[in-house]
Amino acid sequence: MSSLFTYTLRIADSSLILGQRMSEWCSNGPTLEEDIAMSNISLDMFGQANGFYQYAAQLDGTKSADELAFRRNEREFFNHQLVEQENRDFGTTMVRNFLHDVFNFLFYTELSKSKDETLSALASKSLKEVKYHLRHSSNWLVRLGDGTGESNTKVQDALKELWMYTGELFEMDNLDTELLNNGIAVDNSALKSEWDSIVNKTLVKAKLTRPEDAYMATGGKKGLHTEYLGFILSEMQFLQRAYPDAKW
Amino acid sequence: MNEKYFQDRIDAEKKIEPKDWMPDDYRKHLIRQISQHAHSEIIGMQPEGNWITRAPSLRAKMILLAKVQDEAGHGLYLYSACETLGISREKLVRQLHEGKAKYSSIFNYPTLSWADMGAVGWLVDGAAIVNQVSLQRTSYGPYSRGMVKICKEESFHQRQGYEIMAEMAKGTAEQKAMAQDALNRFWWPSIMMFGPQDSDSPRTGNAMKWKIKRQTNDALRQDFIDKTVGQAEVIGLTIPDPDLKWNEVRQSYDFGEMNWDEFWSVVNGNGPCNKQRLAHHKKAHDQGKWVRDAAKAYAKKQELVAN
Ligand SMILES: [Fe+2]
Ligand SMILES: [Fe+2]
Ligand SMILES: [Fe+2]
Numbered sequence: 001m002s003s004l005f006t007y008t009l010r011i012a013d014s015s016l017i018l019g020q021r022m023s024e025w026c027s028n029g030p031t032l033e034e035d036i037a038m039s040n041i042s043l044d045m046f047g048q049a050n051g052f053y054q055y056a057a058q059l060d061g062t063k064s065a066d067e068l069a070f071r072r073n074e075r076e077f078f079n080h081q082l083v084e085q086e087n088r089d090f091g092t093t094m095v096r097n098f099l100h101d102v103f104n105f106l107f108y109t110e111l112s113k114s115k116d117e118t119l120s121a122l123a124s125k126s127l128k129e130v131k132y133h134l135r136h137s138s139n140w141l142v143r144l145g146d147g148t149g150e151s152n153t154k155v156q157d158a159l160k161e162l163w164m165y166t167g168e169l170f171e172m173d174n175l176d177t178e179l180l181n182n183g184i185a186v187d188n189s190a191l192k193s194e195w196d197s198i199v200n201k202t203l204v205k206a207k208l209t210r211p212e213d214a215y216m217a218t219g220g221k222k223g224l225h226t227e228y229l230g231f232i233l234s235e236m237q238f239l240q241r242a243y244p245d246a247k248w
Numbered sequence: 249m250n251e252k253y254f255q256d257r258i259d260a261e262k263k264i265e266p267k268d269w270m271p272d273d274y275r276k277h278l279i280r281q282i283s284q285h286a287h288s289e290i291i292g293m294q295p296e297g298n299w300i301t302r303a304p305s306l307r308a309k310m311i312l313l314a315k316v317q318d319e320a321g322h323g324l325y326l327y328s329a330c331e332t333l334g335i336s337r338e339k340l341v342r343q344l345h346e347g348k349a350k351y352s353s354i355f356n357y358p359t360l361s362w363a364d365m366g367a368v369g370w371l372v373d374g375a376a377i378v379n380q381v382s383l384q385r386t387s388y389g390p391y392s393r394g395m396v397k398i399c400k401e402e403s404f405h406q407r408q409g410y411e412i413m414a415e416m417a418k419g420t421a422e423q424k425a426m427a428q429d430a431l432n433r434f435w436w437p438s439i440m441m442f443g444p445q446d447s448d449s450p451r452t453g454n455a456m457k458w459k460i461k462r463q464t465n466d467a468l469r470q471d472f473i474d475k476t477v478g479q480a481e482v483i484g485l486t487i488p489d490p491d492l493k494w495n496e497v498r499q500s501y502d503f504g505e506m507n508w509d510e511f512w513s514v515v516n517g518n519g520p521c522n523k524q525r526l527a528h529h530k531k532a533h534d535q536g537k538w539v540r541d542a543a544k545a546y547a548k549k550q551e552l553v554a555n
Contacts, residue, residue, distance in 0.1 A: 020301060023300045023309070023313055024301060026293065026297045026300055026313065026316055026317070027290075027293040027294050027316070027528070027532065028535075029532065029536065030532075030536025030537075030539035030540055031536060031539075032323060032324050032327075033324070034539075035320050036317055036320050036321060036324070039313055039316070039317035039320070040317070042313060043313055043314060043317070046306060046310050046313070047310065049306065050306045050307075050310070053306070065306060066305045066306055070304070070305070090536065090539045091539070142546070143546040144542050144546075146546055146549065147542025147543065147544075147546045148538070148541055148542045148545045150538050150541075150542070151538055151539070151541070151542030151545075235301050235302055236301060236302065238302050239302060239303075239304035240304055240305075243420065243422060243423070245420055246304075246419055246420050246422070247415070248305050248308055
C-alpha cells in the first residue's frame with residue numbers, strides 16, 4: 001500500500017461517512033427546506049468521496065472505488081471519529097458538521113496547493129462546496145445558540161460532548177509527515193490556530209462557551225473507531241456483502 | 249356574471265390566476281387536489297428514503313438521494329402553488345396530520361428490497377408522469393406551471409427506476425427474482441394510482457367541466473398500461489396479470505379486474521404502512537419544533553437590532 005493511496009483513502013473515508021450520516025436526515029428534517037439542504041450537503045460529500053476513491057482506485061490498480069467503499073471492514077476505515085458520531089438531533093448534527101466544516105475548509109484550502117495535481121484539483125473542487133457547508137452550519141450554530149434558552153442548552157451540550165473528537169483533526173503521523181516533506185500532504189497541526197480563531201469567533205456570535213480541552217479521542221488514522229462505525233458499515237455495505245457476485 | 253366569465257375563460261383554454269374570481273367549489277377542489285399532490289410528494293420520500301443508507305454503490309446512492317431530494321422540491325413547489333389559493337403550508341400539514349388530507353395510497357406499500365427502488369421509479373413515477381403530463385393543461389395557472397417543471401424531473405426518475413430494474417433483471421438469479429417480486433408487488437397498486445373507475449368516480453363531473461382534470465381515470469390508466477407492457481417485455485419480466493392481452497380492435501391492452509376492496513381499505517387507512525408513514529412525518533415535524541422556534545426567536549432578535 002503506497003502512502004499516497006492511504007492518504008487519499010483517509011480523505012475519502014471522512015467524506016463518505018459524513019455523507020452517510022447526513023443522508024440519514026432525508027425525510028427527517030425540521031423543515032422541508034432544511035431537508036433539501038441536508039440532502040445537498042450529503043450529495044456533495046458523496047461526490048467528494050467518489051472523487052477521492054476513484055483516485056485511490058487508480059493508485060491501487062486492483063480495486064474499484066465501490067470496492068473500496070463497500071468491501072472494507074471497520075479496521076480498514078481511516079475517517080475522523082468526529083464524522084461517525086450520531087446525528088442525534090438537528091443541533092448535534094450542526095455542531096458536529098460545523099467543527100468538521102471549519103477543518104475541511106482550512107484543509108482543502110491547503111491541499112489545493114498540493115504538488116500532486118489530482119489531489120490539488122479534487123481539493124479545489126471540494127473547497128467550493130465546503131465553503132457553502134461551513135456557511136450553512138455556522139449560520140445554524142448562531143441561530144440555535146442565540147435562539148431560545150432550550151436551543152442554546154441543546155447545542156451547548158452537544159458542543160461539550162463532541163469536543164473530544166476535535167483533537168484528532170490536527171494529528172500528524174509518519175505518513176503525513178513523509179508526504180508533507182514531498183509537498184503533497186497538508187500540515188494538519190499548522191491548521192489549528194486558524195481553526196481556533198474561526199471557531200472562537202463563531203462561538204462568541206452564537207453565545208456559546210468554548211469547552212475546555214480535556215481528554216481527546218484518537219485512532220481514526222489507525223483504523224480505530226467508536227462503536228458507531230460498525231453499524232454504519234453494516235447498513236451501508238449490506239447489499240454488496242450479501243450478494244458478492246451481483247453487479248448493481 | 250362572474251361565473252359565466254370564469255367558465256368562458258376556461259372554455260377558451262385560458263388559465264385562471266390567483267387574483268381572478270373563481271367559484272368556491274373550484275377553489276376547494278383545487279386545494280384538495282394540489283395539497284393531496286404535495287403531501288404525496290412528501291410522504292413518497294419515505295419508501296425510497298428507506299433505502300438510501302443501503303444503496304449498493306456510490307452512484308446508486310447519489311442517484312437515489314438526488315431523486316428523493318427532487319420529490320421534496322416538488323412538494324415545496326406544490327405547497328407554494330396551493331398557498332396561492334389562500335391557505336398556509338402550516339395548515340395543510342396540520343390537515344395531513346389530522347387525517348383530513350390524503351396522499352397517494354401507493355406510498356402505503358412497503359419497499360422490501362433494492363429492486364423496489366427500480367419498481368417505484370419505473371412504475372410509480374411512470375404512472376405519476378402520465379397523470380402529470382395531462383395536468384400540464386389544467387386550468388389553474390400556478391398548478392399548470394408547476395406540472396411543467398415537475399414533469400421534466402419525473403421522466404428522469406422513471407428512466408432511472410427502469411434502469412435499476414433492467415440491470416437486476418439481467419443480473420444474478422437472485423437479482424432477477426427480486427426484480428420480478430418487486431414488479432409483482434407494485435403492479436396492481438400502481439395501476440390503481442389513477443383512482444377508481446370512471447363509473448365510481450363521483451368528482452369527475454365538475455373537475456372535467458372546470459378543466460382541472462383533463463382526462464378521466466380510466467383513460468389515463470389505459471395510457472399507462474399501454475406504455476408499460478412493452479417495457480416489461482424488453483427486460484424479460486412478466487406483468488402479474490393473466491388477463492393482460494392485446495386487443496386489436498381497441499389497439500390497446502385489455503387487463504384484469506382490479507382489487508377495489510384492497511384499494512378502498514388502503515385509502516381508508518388500513519394499508520400496510522399508513523400508520524407508519526404518518527407517524528414518521530409527525531415525528532420529524534414534532535422533533536423539529538424546537539429548531540423552528542429557535543430560528544423564529546433568532547430572526548425576531550435580529551429585527552429588533554435592525555430597527
Ligand atoms: Fe413522485
Ligand atoms: Fe415528484
Ligand atoms: Fe419522481
